[in-house]
Amino acid sequence: MELVSEIKDISYYLAASEVIDYEDKGIQAVAAELLARSKNKVELAKAAYEYVRDSIAHSCDIQGRVVTCEASSVLRHKEGICYAKSHLLAAILRCLKIPTGFCYQKLVFDDSNPSYLTLHGLNAIYLEDLDKWIRVDARGNKEGVQAEFNIEKEMLAFPVREQMGELDYPIVYAKPNESVVAALRNIKTLDTLMVNLPEEL
Secondary structure, eight states: OOOOOSSSGGGGGGOOSHHHHHSSSSHHHHHHHHTTTTTSSHHHHHHHHHHHHSEEEEGGGGOOOOOSSSSHHOOOOTTOOOOHHHHHHHHHHHHHHHHOOEEEEEEEEEEESSOOOEEEEEEEEEEETTTTTEEEOOOBBBBBBBBBOOOSOOSSHHHHHHHGGOEEEEESSSSOOOOHHHHHHHHSSSSHTTTOOOOOO
């Protein structure tokens, strides 16, 4: 699938915000550590991706008790759902001057209830040396889910099943979806959040 940037000005994909709060000292420390052991920007992007994928738990996988949203909160609590983890990955990469955006899929949340489709959040990273956007999914691997950083072909957590009504959105957004941010900020428990996930962009 060809990715299309929402905004042509790449500086929008480097911006900090209340959600992508990479001025946070913790985020800056992680970014500095990753930079120190990476030889180039592609290697650095891969290292940042794998850090968020592997070191930050998906809240559902650990029966988490906190709903995180802001990147600094995700790092502090070491957990978040897909959207929240995408916020942290964007913050780390933007801190490292690597343009990063937000992408979404519409997926069946539970195969036993195929009529319930919700948004799933992931990232797109602009690799300047290759002059291309690639999508990555830092949701976190587990049995049946094996996402990887790959510059040649997408290796996402959830391949879209069009026959079930699932779909990919091709736009690379500069900011997280407002409905996603509102849900993460306003819903206080994971159980309530998971039955009230945003369904549309």
